[in-house]
Amino acid sequence: MLKFIGKRLLMMIPVLLGVIILVFTIMFYTPGDPARIMLGAGASEEAVQQLREEKGLNRPYFVQLGDYIKNIVLHGDFGESFQTGEPVLNEILERFPTTLKLASLSVLVSLIVGLSMGILSATHQYSWIDKFATAFALLGVSMPSFWAGLMATILFSSILGWLPASGSYGWKYWILPPLVLGLHSAASIMRMTRSSLLEVIRQDYIRTARAKGQSERKVIVVHALRNALIPVVTVVGMQFGVLLGGSILIESVFALPGLGRLIIGAIGKRDRMVVQGGVLFLALSFSFVNLLVDILYAYIDPRIMSQYKALNKKKKKVSKNV
Amino acid sequence: MANKHFLEIKDLSIHYKTDSGLVKAVNNLSLNLDKGESLGLVGETGAGKTTTALGIMNLIPDPPGIIASGEIFLEGENILMLNRQEMRKLRGNKISMVFQDPMTSLNPVMSVGKQIAESIQIHEKLSKVEAEKRAVDVLEMVGIPGERFNEYPHQFSGGMRQRVVIAIALACKPDLLIADEPTTALDVTIQAQVLDLISNLKREQNTSMILITHDLGVVAEVCEKVAIMYAGELVEYGTLDDIYNHTKHPYSIGLFASIPNIYSEEKRLTLIPGLMPDPTDLPEGCSFCSRCNRAVEQCKVHNPALVETDPGHFVRCIHYEEGGAL
Amino acid sequence: MSRRKRASIGTSSSHSGYWANAWGRLKKNKSAIVSLILLILMILVAIFAKYVSPYPYDLQNPAEAYQSPSAQHWLGTDNFGRDILSRIIYGGRISLFVGFFSIFFAIIVGGILGAVAGYYAGKIDNILMRTMDILMAIPGLLLAITLAAAFEPGLRNVIIAIGVAEVPFYARILRSSVLSLKEQEFIEAARCIGASDKRIILKHIIPNCLAPIIVQSTLGMAGAILSVASLSFLGLGIQPPTPEWGSMLSNARQHILNYPHMVVFPGLAIMLTIFVLNILGDGLRDALDPRLKD
Numbered sequence: 001m002l003k004f005i006g007k008r009l010l011m012m013i014p015v016l017l018g019v020i021i022l023v024f025t026i027m028f029y030t031p032g033d034p035a036r037i038m039l040g041a042g043a044s045e046e047a048v049q050q051l052r053e054e055k056g057l058n059r060p061y062f063v064q065l066g067d068y069i070k071n072i073v074l075h076g077d078f079g080e081s082f083q084t085g086e087p088v089l090n091e092i093l094e095r096f097p098t099t100l101k102l103a104s105l106s107v108l109v110s111l112i113v114g115l116s117m118g119i120l121s122a123t124h125q126y127s128w129i130d131k132f133a134t135a136f137a138l139l140g141v142s143m144p145s146f147w148a149g150l151m152a153t154i155l156f157s158s159i160l161g162w163l164p165a166s167g168s169y170g171w172k173y174w175i176l177p178p179l180v181l182g183l184h185s186a187a188s189i190m191r192m193t194r195s196s197l198l199e200v201i202r203q204d205y206i207r208t209a210r211a212k213g214q215s216e217r218k219v220i221v222v223h224a225l226r227n228a229l230i231p232v233v234t235v236v237g238m239q240f241g242v243l244l245g246g247s248i249l250i251e252s253v254f255a256l257p258g259l260g261r262l263i264i265g266a267i268g269k270r271d272r273m274v275v276q277g278g279v280l281f282l283a284l285s286f287s288f289v290n291l292l293v294d295i296l297y298a299y300i301d302p303r304i305m306s307q308y309k310a311l312n313k314k315k316k317k318v319s320k321n322v
Numbered sequence: 323m324a325n326k327h328f329l330e331i332k333d334l335s336i337h338y339k340t341d342s343g344l345v346k347a348v349n350n351l352s353l354n355l356d357k358g359e360s361l362g363l364v365g366e367t368g369a370g371k372t373t374t375a376l377g378i379m380n381l382i383p384d385p386p387g388i389i390a391s392g393e394i395f396l397e398g399e400n401i402l403m404l405n406r407q408e409m410r411k412l413r414g415n416k417i418s419m420v421f422q423d424p425m426t427s428l429n430p431v432m433s434v435g436k437q438i439a440e441s442i443q444i445h446e447k448l449s450k451v452e453a454e455k456r457a458v459d460v461l462e463m464v465g466i467p468g469e470r471f472n473e474y475p476h477q478f479s480g481g482m483r484q485r486v487v488i489a490i491a492l493a494c495k496p497d498l499l500i501a502d503e504p505t506t507a508l509d510v511t512i513q514a515q516v517l518d519l520i521s522n523l524k525r526e527q528n529t530s531m532i533l534i535t536h537d538l539g540v541v542a543e544v545c546e547k548v549a550i551m552y553a554g555e556l557v558e559y560g561t562l563d564d565i566y567n568h569t570k571h572p573y574s575i576g577l578f579a580s581i582p583n584i585y586s587e588e589k590r591l592t593l594i595p596g597l598m599p600d601p602t603d604l605p606e607g608c609s610f611c612s613r614c615n616r617a618v619e620q621c622k623v624h625n626p627a628l629v630e631t632d633p634g635h636f637v638r639c640i641h642y643e644e645g646g647a648l
Numbered sequence: 649m650s651r652r653k654r655a656s657i658g659t660s661s662s663h664s665g666y667w668a669n670a671w672g673r674l675k676k677n678k679s680a681i682v683s684l685i686l687l688i689l690m691i692l693v694a695i696f697a698k699y700v701s702p703y704p705y706d707l708q709n710p711a712e713a714y715q716s717p718s719a720q721h722w723l724g725t726d727n728f729g730r731d732i733l734s735r736i737i738y739g740g741r742i743s744l745f746v747g748f749f750s751i752f753f754a755i756i757v758g759g760i761l762g763a764v765a766g767y768y769a770g771k772i773d774n775i776l777m778r779t780m781d782i783l784m785a786i787p788g789l790l791l792a793i794t795l796a797a798a799f800e801p802g803l804r805n806v807i808i809a810i811g812v813a814e815v816p817f818y819a820r821i822l823r824s825s826v827l828s829l830k831e832q833e834f835i836e837a838a839r840c841i842g843a844s845d846k847r848i849i850l851k852h853i854i855p856n857c858l859a860p861i862i863v864q865s866t867l868g869m870a871g872a873i874l875s876v877a878s879l880s881f882l883g884l885g886i887q888p889p890t891p892e893w894g895s896m897l898s899n900a901r902q903h904i905l906n907y908p909h910m911v912v913f914p915g916l917a918i919m920l921t922i923f924v925l926n927i928l929g930d931g932l933r934d935a936l937d938p939r940l941k942d
Contacts, residue, residue, distance in 0.1 A: 018782035023794060030798040142923035144874055146881055147897060147915035154908045204426040210381055211421075212441040212490065213413035222440075226431045245789025249878055253901075264882055267797040279794050283786045301431055302474040 001298065004308040008294060012287055019283045020072065023276050024065055032270040034082045068276075078277035083269050088277035091262060096281060098168065099258035102177055102250065103243050103285075109182030110189055110239065115232070117186075118193025123220055125198065133190060140187025145246045149180040149253035166255035173254070181250045185239035192235040196228040203227070229300050237293035241286050327354035327395075328530055329378075329498060334392030336370075336377050339385065343602035347373040349554040351392070352628070355547070357497070360524070360531040362541030362562075364577070365551035368598055371534045372422075374551075375500045378532075379419055380409050396498070415445040418491035420501040420520070424483035424508070428475040434486045435461065435471030441493045457493065464489040464519060481512035488520060495527050502534045517544065538581060542566060550574050553598050553609040556628060560635035570637045572614045608640065616641060670859075673935040680931025683924040690921065694741040701734035705891045714907050723913045726896070727903055732910065735891040736917045742892045743921060746807055747873040751865045753811035758818030759861070763849055765819065766826030777823070780816040788813040792875050796884040806885050810875045814868055821864060825857035859936040866929035870922040877918050893918050 035051040036043070052058045056067070071077040078088040117137070121130035156176060157165035164173050200206065201224055209223045210216075248260030255261075259278050266274035298305040331353040338345040348370040355361050363371050376382050378394055380401065393400050401412060421427040429437060439457035442448060448456065458468040464485040475483055484504060491499060501520060505513040521544050524531050533544055541548055541562075548565040550558045550573065558571040569575050579592040596613040599605055605612070611621035618640065626640045674680055693700050702722075709729035717724045723732040765776040783791065791813040799805035829835060829852070838848050879885030880894030888895050893914040900910035 014778065015781050015785050018778070019785050022782055023786075026794055026798045031800065138923065138926060139919075142870070142919050142926055144877055144915065144918050144922075146878065147911075147918060150897065150901065150904060150911045151915065154904060154911065158905050158908070204421060204423060205429040207381060208421060208427045208437075208487070208490065209429065209440075211379055211413055211419045213410045213415055213444050214440065215410060223429050223432070227429070241787035242789070245787040245793075245878075248789070248793065249881065252882060263793070264884075267793075267884065275794070275797060279786065279790060282790055286787055287785055302433075303430060303476045306474075306476065 001295075001305070001308065004298070004311065005291075005295060007311075008291055012291065016284065016287060017069070020069055020280060021065065023279050023283075024068055025061075027272045027276050028061060028064070030270070030272060034270070034272055037270050038082045072280075078280070079273040081266075081271055081274050083266070083271045083274070088273050091274060092259065092277050092281050095257060095259045095262045098256055099244075099247050099251070099260060099282075100285070101174070102181065102247050102256060102258060103240065105174065105178035106182035106185065106243050106247075107236070107240060109178050110185035110243075111236065113182065113186040114189025115193055118190040118232075119197060119220070119225070121190070122194045122197035122201065130194075133194070137187040137190045137194075140183050141191070143183065145181050145184050146249040146253050148183055149176065149250055152176050152180050153253070166253075168254075168256050173256075177250050177254045177256060180253075181243060181246050184246065185236075185243055188235055188239055188242075189232060192232050193228065196231045197224060200224045200228040226300060230297060230304075233293055233296055233300065237290055240289045244282050244286055328357045328359075328397060329353075329355040330393075330395040331374075331378070332393045332395070334374070334377055334394065335390040336373050336382060336387060337390045338387045340602070345601045346604055347387075347554055347601060348377065349604075351551075351554075351556055353549055353556070353559070355498075355530050355532065357530055358528045359547060360521075360533060360545040361547040361549060362545035363532055363534045363549050363551060364536060364538060364541060366536055366598065368601070369551040370554040371551055372502055373554075375419060375502050375532065375534055378498075378500060379413060379417060380404075381413075381419075411445070414441050414491075414496070415494045416496055417498045417500065418494070418496040420484075420487050420491045420499065420504045422503040422506055424480055424487050427487055428483055430475055433472045433474055434466075434478065435473075437486070438489050438493050441490050445494045457489075460489045460493045461486075463492075463523070481508055481516060484508060484512075484516050485519065488516070488523070492523055492527070492529075496529060499524060499529050499531045500534070501531060503536070504533075505537075505540070506535075520544075538566075538577065550577070553604060554601060555609060555638060556636070557610065557638045558636065559628070560632075564632065564635040568632070568635070570631060570635075570642060571639050572616045573610050576613075576615075608638075670935045674931055677931045677934065679927050680935070683927040683931065686920075686924045687928060690740060690924070691744060693737055694744050697737050697741055701731075701737040703731040703734045705734045705738040706730065706889055707734075714903070714910075716907075716909055724907075724909045726899065726910055727907075732896075732913055735896060736893065736914060738891040739893045739896060739914065740917065740921070742803070742886055742890065743873045743876055743918070746803070746810065746876045746886075747869040750807045750811035750872045750875075751814060751868045753807060754814035754868065755818050755861060755865060757811070758815040758820075759822045759854075759857075761815070762819035762822030763826050763853060766823035767830065767845065767849060767853070769827075773823075776819070780819050783813070784816045786813075788871075789875060789878060792879060793882065793884060796879050801884070801887050803886065806876060806879060809879070810872050813875075814872065817864060817868065818861065821860050822857055825860065826853050829853055829856050863929055863933045863936060866925055866932055870925035870929065873918065873921055873925070 033048070035048045035055065035057055039048055039051060056064065059067075068079065071079065076089065078092070080086065081088055081091060084091075117133040121127075121133040124130050153165045153176070156163045163176055167173055197220075201220075205227075206219060206224055209219045214222070247258060248264060250256070251258040251260040252264060259282060263275055263278040266272075266278065298308055331351060334348055334351045335346070336348040338347055351370075351374060353361070363374065365371050373382070373387075376387075377389055378401075380389075382389060389402060392402070394402050396412070396416065401409065404412070428434065432440075435454060435457050438460050439450070439453040442456050442460075443450065443453040446453070446456075454471070458471055461471060462468050466482060466485055466489070470478075475486070478486065484507075488504070499520075504520060505516050508516060517540060520531075520533075523529075531544075533541065535541060545562060547561055548559070549556055550565065550571065552573050558565060558569075558574045560568075565574065566578075569578055573594070576592070576594040580594065594613055599609050599612065605622070607620075607622045607624050608614070608617075608626060611617040614621065621640055624640065626638050626643050628636045628638045629642050630636050631642050697705075707730060709725070711729065712721070712725050713727055713729040715721055715725040715729075721731050721733065723736065726732055726735070761776050761780070765773040786794070792809045795809035795812060796806060799809060826849075835848060835852055838852055843851075876885055876892065877894030877897070880892045881898045883895075883898060886892035886895055888899065896914040897911060900907070900914065904911050
């Protein structure tokens with residue numbers, strides 16, 4: 001298994017390199033001259049030219065790209081902010097915990113709500129619970145999270161006055177954002193759990209379990225659920241990407257000092273390096289979650305575990321033959 | 323009512339409600355079975371054999387299936403009257419079932435040992451460790467080395483998986499074993515092994531058995547009694563000798579004629595022409611009459627009763643009814 | 649049973665019977681049909697916005713600012729006294745337009761890339777699909793935000809920014825359809841009678857991938873509409889004063905405490921549109937691929 005993880009990590013490298021190149025290229029061709037931005041509109045043309053020289057901004061695209069990659073790979077250096085002159089990594093690391101907290105809490109919310117509603121509606125197919133959960137899921141999937149955030153603010157802050165509307169100064173500020181952000185994913189997870197479980201319940205091995213005299217609750221929990229989980233895990237992995245994207249909006253709605261707001265702020269100020277670094281960081285976390293999902297598959301399904309192991313063996317044989 | 327038999331099925335009818343109408347899968351089926359006896363339940367696909375078996379287990383998928391009428395007595399107790407919990411205590415303990423397709427009837431994400439131990443743990447007050455120890459014994463009883471306890475179904479061949487399924491069924495030494503085409507999905511060479519295993523274990527444990535199959539050869543080897551089903555009904559029922567040597571119902575005769583015989587020199591197998599009637603729209607009269615070479619006009623409107631022609635030998639055909647057209 | 653058989657014949661060769669059956673199944677799905685009608689209605693309203701909307705979308709009337717819903721202004725007015733209903737109607741134009749064309753863009757680009765990758769296989773396939781992996785490694789909205797930040801703001805660039813993030817999905821569908829179809833006999837047969845690659849792709853492969861593409865694009869349009877609203881909400885999409893649901897919300901935010909009606913209705917419009925597309929997409933999936941239905 002460790003070998004598989006190692007191999008999988010190696011496979012991530014070209015993809016992440018590609019992401020760096022892609023994001024760098026997009027931002028490189030963004031209109032606006034970084035040197036001019038740093039010095040402000042009033043600065044003289046000579047001063048701007050000198051700064052360009054100093055920062056290496058007038059070098060060709062490939063040289064700058066090579067430099068950027070080299071600095072990241074060798075020194076973990078994501079460059080400096082044009083705006084503040086601070087290392088981008090510092091700014092990112094300062095904001096990242098907030099985003100991570102928001103995303104993890106939202107995943108937690110969506111898992112708890114999505115799984116339990118999915119299980120309930122599959123085991124009570126066509127009942128009112130099922131109908132309610134299905135309706136909830138359809139609404140949840142359709143509701144833009146930032147609008148849900150605004151509506152929740154109106155209801156809980158402005159009308160009821162129970163919770164603060166924005167900021168991050170204590171646990172009360174961390175109730176609405178994850179709920180609102182997790183809602184959409186909860187709906188997707190619920191839908192997948194329901195359909196996957198309904199599919200599994202019809203399988204022969206469920207009948208075998210019932211024929212053993214197992215209680216219905218245990219048939220679901222012990223036999224059906226684990227088999228139904230694989231497509232659900234896939235959805236959770238994909239939803240993490242949606243959550244990361246959505247966190248940008250939710251951080252904006254609730255004024256949370258996370259990576260998303262850093263990126264949006266930097267876009268407004270044309271601070272290329274910060275945007276690049278932030279996007280890379282989010283893409284990197286998404287890739288790690290996908291790796292986690294792949295590993296999780298193996299622990300849920302022994303067939304996938306043997307596939308992974310077979311993969312390693314095959315490679316070994318080939319290398320021996322060579 | 324005195325129930326002298328170990329298992330007695332009376333007038334069992336099972337229906338499925340579907341979009342295209344009411345499927346009458348099993349109609350007024352009556353059977354009985356004594357302790358240690360084996361019954362072969364024979365018929366073509368769709369005759370209602372598996373539905374009958376699931377009916378005895380009370381595992382008819384509901385919806386869409388319902389047991390419309392009938393009684394099933396096990397040692398004198400009507401098990402259709404039991405509540406869910408009482409029924410659970412019987413399942414896997416007193417009545418067990420071996421399913422047709424070993425490739426799909428084992429949970430792919432649970433080790434085979436645990437799947438056997440589960441059955442033991444449900445019915446016997448044993449700790450997890452003790453149950454697993456027993457499961458190893460059961461595994462070895464069906465001819466699988468105990469070291470393979472922790473392996474998963476995908477690591478076994480079809481024949482080995484069917485052994486696991488049998489192990490699950492026999493783990494609690496049931497009184498009645500229902501084997502639903504246990505060898506159909508297996509290679510021919512493996513079929514004999516698995517069949518031998520079932521009949522040996524059954525003999526050792528003095529288990530009664532209902533063997534569902536469409537293979538008359540298998541029945542002859544293993545069973546003492548035979549019941550032939552057609553379109554949800556029993557058409558002929560009796561001892562092995564009754565059915566094999568004194569075949570009476572035209573359908574049974576047709577079945578035997580369609581088996582290749584190494585002693586005769588016929589070039590072609592005899593077929594029964596036509597198809598089984600649509601179970602949503604069974605004919606008013608005898609359901610076999612459209613394919614029967616002995617059908618008479620009255621067969622279309624009159625569904626004959628099951629008649630005891632010799633002691634223990636029952637036939638459902640107008641030609642054997644009292645005052646029938648014989 | 650017979651249904652299943654017919655469907656599998658339908659996916660392996662596209663004759664009219666399959667589509668007629670799919671339509672028959674869709675017709676039976678009441679909520680999908682209601683959604684289809686609602687969607688057509690929305691499209692009509694968007695097209696004829698000029699005649700349907702009670703006021704011009706940019707008519708400012710400071711004397712009537714911040715009004716709650718009333719007989720004159722069904723959904724109230726905004727901070728400039730503009731009629732919210734009219735702005736929502738015109739906003740629907742933008743949303744549907746961007747939703748449709750960004751998916752159209754993704755289908756064309758992704759479809760060509762995927763078909764080429766699947767058809768020619770080997771190195772080309774490898775390079776193209778690894779590129780798709782790179783695109784998919786960035787969460788969709790994040791990629792759209794990055795692209796939108798790089799481009800000059802405007803309708804066309806928003807369409808491209810959102811479309812690019814959708815490209816890999818269609819590339820994958822086309823590729824896998826092509827791969828599975830490539831080996832089938834009727835393609836062999838076409839090749840044997842000397843049909844060109846281009847002809848095989850256009851006449852045989854594309855019609856056969858239509859079903860998954862229709863389903864994916866309906867659901868994709870819902871996603872795209874959500875993305876436009878999100879980008880505009882962040883100030884990266886359609887710029888004011890052009891009426892767009894997301895930017896209306898962004899503007900309304902500043903008045904959320906005193907005038908919540910400004911926030912409620914544009915959001916409801918987004919939700920209804922996405923809701924309708926989702927139900928229609930689900931219905932289409934059930935109708936086009938009956939094997940997936942429970």
